Amino acid sequence: MRIALCIALLTAMAGAALATEISLDQRRSGYSFMSADTKAMQDEDTANPGMLFVLDGEALWKRKAGSADKACADCHSDARVSMKGVAAHYPAFEKTLGKPVDLEGRINLCRSNHQQASPFAYESRELLALTAYVAQQSRGVPIAAGDDPDLAPFVEKGHALFVQRQGQLNLACANCHDDNWDKKLAGSPITQGQPTGYPLYRLEWQALGSLQRRLRACITGIRAQAYDYGSPELVELELYLMTRARGMPVETPAVRP
Amino acid sequence: MQPYTVVGDAISASLTGTKGDATHGRALVVERSSTCILCHSGPFPEQAFQGDLAPNLSGSGGRWSEGQLRLRLVDAAHLNAATIMPSYYRVDGLTRVGASWRGKPILSAEQIEDVVAYLMTLKN
Numbered sequence: 223m224r225i226a227l228c229i230a231l232l233t234a235m236a237g238a239a240l241a242t243e244i245s246l247d248q249r250r251s252g253y254s255f256m257s258a259d260t261k262a263m264q265d266e267d268t269a270n271p272g273m274l275f276v277l278d279g280e281a282l283w284k285r286k287a288g289s290a291d292k293a294c295a296d297c298h299s300d301a302r303v304s305m306k307g308v309a310a311h312y313p314a315f316e317k318t319l320g321k322p323v324d325l326e327g328r329i330n331l332c333r334s335n336h337q338q339a340s341p342f343a344y345e346s347r348e349l350l351a352l353t354a355y356v357a358q359q360s361r362g363v364p365i366a367a368g369d370d371p372d373l374a375p376f377v378e379k380g381h382a383l384f385v386q387r388q389g390q391l392n393l394a395c396a397n398c399h400d401d402n403w404d405k406k407l408a409g410s411p412i413t414q415g416q417p418t419g420y421p422l423y424r425l426e427w428q429a430l431g432s433l434q435r436r437l438r439a440c441i442t443g444i445r446a447q448a449y450d451y452g453s454p455e456l457v458e459l460e461l462y463l464m465t466r467a468r469g470m471p472v473e474t475p476a477v478r479p
Numbered sequence: 480m481q482p483y484t485v486v487g488d489a490i491s492a493s494l495t496g497t498k499g500d501a502t503h504g505r506a507l508v509v510e511r512s513s514t515c516i517l518c519h520s521g522p523f524p525e526q527a528f529q530g531d532l533a534p535n536l537s538g539s540g541g542r543w544s545e546g547q548l549r550l551r552l553v554d555a556a557h558l559n560a561a562t563i564m565p566s567y568y569r570v571d572g573l574t575r576v577g578a579s580w581r582g583k584p585i586l587s588a589e590q591i592e593d594v595v596a597y598l599m600t601l602k603n
Contacts, residue, residue: 390580391514391565392556392573402532402563408517409528445580 244400244414249470251418252478255411260425264477272354272423272475275347275430279355282348288339294352297336301359309357310365310472313461315372322376324460326353326432327452344451350430354421357474365418365472368465380462383455389446395459410479415440417463419476426479433460480570481588483553489546490553494568494588504597507590508536514565514585515594522601533564540599548598552591567591 253261263269283294283301298304313322316331323331329352330341342349368377384395398407399415406412420433427435434456438448449455481494493499508515509523520529521536539548550557555564567586576582586594 386574388573388575390573390576390583390585393563393565397563405532406530407532408511408530442577445577446575447577 243466244403246469249416249467250403250414251416251470251473251476252413253419253473253476255413256477256479260477260479264473270423270475270477272421272430272477275351275354275421275423276358276475278347279351279353279358282352283355288333288337290336290338292337294332301356305356305359307360307363309360309474310363311367311369313367313373313457313464315370315376317372321454322373322457322461324433324457325357326434327457329353329356345432345435350421350432353432354430354475357421357472360472361474362471364469365464365467367468368461373461376458376461377465379455380458380460380465383459384462389441389444391444393444395440415463416467416470417460418467418470419473419478421474422476422478424478430475433463480568480584485550485557486546488550488558489544490549491546493592494549494553495592497592499589499592499594499596501593501596501600504593504595507586507594508597513590513594518564536598537601538603540601541603543598545595545599549591549595552586552594
């Protein structure tokens with residue numbers, strides 16, 4: 223009885239801690255902070271540099287690879303059907319590993335387990351292209367990550383990382399993206415840090431990049447030690463960001479300044 | 480790290496024992512790596528990109544004493560634990576500082592004194 227009450231109290235407190243989160247009707251994609259020119263670049267497939275990667279991804283989807291000599295398409299056939307809505311649910315819980323994997327991680331599991339090929343390196347052109355191709359099949363689909371009850375402790379870890387002050391500048395993600403998203407940092411909008419468009423083409427990078435690359439840039443920006451690509455912490459942050467963005471449409475491949 | 484004493488809301492003694500150089504202090508404040516104008520704006524007409532997360536620095540030297548400005552720069556969190564303003568002369572109590580910045584304050588004692596000297600010239 224006592225324990226049940228404690229749990230109820232703790233749950234209520236966790237609810238209160240999350241109460242500063244941005245409410246659904248206030249959630250705004252980074253898109254809405256951009257100039258008309260940059261918006262037009264994202265909206266127009268022929269002008270969107272991310273579409274070149276999507277086309278590469280489509281070619282890779284059909285290419286046989288690994289000692290299984292199988293293409294993604296051999297098992298998943300038409301991505302427009304089989305992959306529709308998939309990215310909106312990632313990161314997802316992977317039972318065999320007992321932890322969440324992001325979309326890049328899932329694709330690499332298919333590389334090693336089903337194609338018997340070596341996994342692609344993080345931020346390699348191939349992995350970005352395939353991820354963009356798979357995620358583009360969810361364009362417009364509302365984000366619905368984090369439903370699986372097995373994910374709950376990992377969402378909580380991601381949230382803890384989000385509100386943890388760190389680095390020489392001693393700032394938390396939440397200090398900027400929850401508390402000051404309507405303000406400007408040295409003249410440029412801070413935005414809510416929504417993960418809706420990844421992988422995306424960033425003009426500053428002159429390249430397509432993953433959500434992990436963006437997170438590492440923010441972590442280095444506050445002069446903290448960036449977590450390694452593929453580390454549990456980055457996946458937990460991605461997972462928390464995706465649950466925080468619930469209901470927002472996937473935009474991949476987005477464009478950002 | 481130089482030792483210092485907080486009395487009330489101020490550190491009245493210079494960290495270096497000497498007065499800072501206001502001209503150098505201005506250059507530091509507008510320098511991007513010092514981070515001030517990521518958050519603050521101020522009387523810097525030549526700077527196209529300034530932040531709006533924090534008060535305009537104009538008039539700081541009129542609103543605050545030298546000792547108050549010194550403590551604000553050294554450890555703003557001492558004044559307000561919830562502030563987003565970093566502590567510029569502090570190396571302890573921080574989490575996961577990146578390897579290139581570990582064990583070093585954001586600004587040196589000399590630089591703190593230069594910035595204090597500059598802010599004191601901003602009377603209105």
